[in-house]
Amino acid sequence: MTASPRIDFIYLSEPDMIRAGVTDMAACVDTMEEMFRLLHHGDYRMAGANNNSHGAIVLFPETSPFPDMPKATADRRFMAMPAYLGGRFRTTGMKWYGSNIENRARGLPRSILTFVLNDPDTGAPLAFMSANLLSAYRTGAVPGVGARHLARPESRVVGLLGPGVMGKTSLSAFMAVCPGIDTVKIKGRGRANLEAFLAWLDKTYPQIANVEVVDEIEDVVRDCDIVTFCGSGATGDPSTYPTVRREWVRPGTFLSMPALCNIDVGMEAPEIRKVLDNTGLYDAWYEENPKPVHASVPAVGIRFLDLAAEGRIDRDQLEDLGEIVAGEAPGRRDDDEIIIMSVGGMPVEDVAWGTVVYRKALELGIGTRLTLWDEPALR
Template sequence: MFEVPVSSTKIDFIYLSEPDMIAAGVTDMAACVDTMEEMFGLLYHGDYRMAGPTNNSHGAIIVFPENSPFPDMPKPTPDRRYMAMPAYLGGRFRTAGVKWYGSNIANREKGLPRSILMFILNDVDTGAPLAIMSANLLSAYRTGAVPGVGARHLARKDSRVVGILGPGVMARTSLAAFMATCPMIDTVKVKGRGEKSLAAFVSWVRATYPQITTVQTVDTIEEVMQGSDIVTFCQSGAIGDPSQYPMVRREWIKPGTFLSMPSLTDVDEGMQASDIRKVLDNPAMYEAGFEECEKPAHRWVPVVGMRYLDLVAEGRVDRDTLEDLGKIVAGEAPGRTNDDEIIILSVGGMSVEDVAWGTVIYRNAIARGIGTSLNLWNEPALR
C-alpha cells in the first residue's frame, strides 16, 4: 500500500495515530514480551547503538532551572522535562528511531497523561522516515514487557501473589506482562495515593483478568511486600531526595521473591547483601548515566540500579555482583537457580526497546494496510 520503488526519489511514510497503533497490535503484551526478549539477546551481543560517547546513554534531556531570568521559562515542577531517546537495533529489526517526549506531572489536572510521546522510525540505509507514531502505548507496553522478561527468567514458576505500589499505567502493563509469563497468579495487592486511581485499577484487574480471584488494596509498602511472590514499584514522584524514595526492606520480603523495579526505589542494608541477586536491564547504560551525573547519581536517576552503582563507588557493594539481564536471556548466565533466591531487577528503560516494538508495529501496519500515507517529497529540492 505504501511501498515506493527503490529507484524513485519519492519518499512516503506513514502516520500511525493511537487507534492505528492499537489496530496494529501495540497492546499485544505476549508478543511484546517475546520481542523484548529477542531485543535483550541482541543487546547482550552488542548489535545495537544508543546515544552518547559509549553508545549507551539513556538519551538527551532538557531540564529547567530553579531560578531563571526569563519569566516565561517553565519551572522545574515534578517530572517537568523534554527528552529525546535515539537508538539503532540490528538483527531482524535493522532500523533506527527516536522517541521524543515532554513530561509534566501537572498534566493530570488537565486530563492528560503525565508524558506525551511520539516516535519516528527510520530506514537505516537512507535515513528516510518510515513512520511517525503515537508512542504513549508503544512506550507503556515495552516498559511493562521488560518486567515480564524478568519474570520469565527470574520469578518462581509457581508465583501467585503480586504486590504493586502505584496503580497507574505502568502497573497495568507490568501486571499484563506478569500474567503473560506467570499464569498461576491469582492475587493482587495494590497501594496507591488516591481512591479514584485505586478504584479504577481494581475494576480494570477484575474486568481484564477473571482468573485473579483476590484484589486487595493495602495501606503500607510493608503490606505490598509481605507474602508477595512478585513485587513491583510503579509510582511516580519527584526526584532529587532519595530519602523520599520508597524503601525495600529485606525483613518485609519472603524467600523466593522477585522484585521488578521500573520506578523510584531505595534499598535498606539487608537488600545490599551479597546473597541478594541484583540484576540490571543494561549495566552499560547505568555506568554511562553514572558518569554523566553529579554524585550521588541516585539523586537524579532514581531507579535501584543507580543506587547500587553509588554503593559500588562507596565500596559497600562489589561491582561483580551486579548481573546483566541480557546475559541471562542469552543463556550465558543462570536465571533463577532455586526457589529461595531473592532477586531484584532494575528497569531503567531503553530506546532500543522502542525501536524493537516500534518496528514490529510498523511492519504489522504495513501488512494490514493501517495508517495514513504522507509524502515527504517526490523529488528533493536540495541534493
C-alpha cells in the same frame, strides 16, 4: 537505474497502533526478550560516545529571569531517545518525550510521546507514530522478561505500588509469563487512581480472585512472589524514595523495579541477587551525572552503583539481564533466592516494538500514507 527520490512514510495514530497490535503484551514480551539477546551480543547503538545513553534531556529551572520559560515541576522534561537495533529489526528510531506531572490536572497523561522510525541507510522516515502505548507496553514487557527468567513459574501473589499505567502494563506482563497469578495487593496515592485500576483489573483479569488494597509499602512487599514499584515522584532525595527492607521480603521473591526505589542495608547483602536490565545503560548514567547519582536517577540499579563506589558492595555482584536471557548466566537457581531487578528503560525497546508494530501495520494496510517530498528542493 536511479531510484525515485520520492519519500513516503505512514502516520499511525493511537487507534491505528491498537489495530496493529501494540497492546499484544505476550508478543511484546517475546520481542523484548529477542532484543535483550541482541543487546548482550552488542548489535545495537544508543546515544552518546558510550553508545549507551538513555537520551538527551531538557530540564527547566526552579527560577528564571525569563517570565515565559516553563518552571520545574515534578517530572517536567523533554527528552530525545534515539537508537539503532540490529538483528531482524535493523532499524533506527527516536522517541520524543514530553512530560509534566501537572498534566493530570488537565485530564492528560503525565507523558505525551511520539516515535519516528527510520531507514538506517538513508535516514528516511518509515513511520511517525503515537507512542504512549508503544512506550507503556515495552516498559511493562521488560519486567515480564525478568519474571520469565527470575520469578518462580508458579508465582501467585503480586504486590504493586503505583496502580497507574506502568502498574497495569507490568501486571499484564507478569500475567503473560506467570498465568497462575490469582492475588494482587495494591497501594496507591489517590482514590480515583485506585478505583480506575480496580475496574481495569476486574475487566481484564477476572481470574485474579483476590485483590487487597493496602496502606503501607511493607504490606505491598510482605508475603508476595513478585513485587513491583511503579509509582512516579520527585527525585533529589533518595531517602524519600519507596524503600525495600530486607525483613519484609520472604524467600523466593522476585522484585521488579521500573520506577523510584531504594533499598535498606539488609538488601545490600551478597546473597540478594541484583540484576540490571542493561549494564551499559547504568554505566552511562553513572558517567554522565553528578555523584551520588541516585539523587538524580532514581532507578535502584544506580543505587547499586553508588554502593559499589562507596565500597559497600562488590561490583561483581551486579548481573546483566541480557546475559541471562542469552543463556550465558543462570536465571533463577532455586525456589528460595531473592532477586531484585532494576528496569531503566531504553530507546532500543521502542525501536524493537515500534518496528514490529510498523511491519504489522504495513501488512494490514493500517495508517495514513504521507509524502515528505516528490523531489527534494535541495540536494
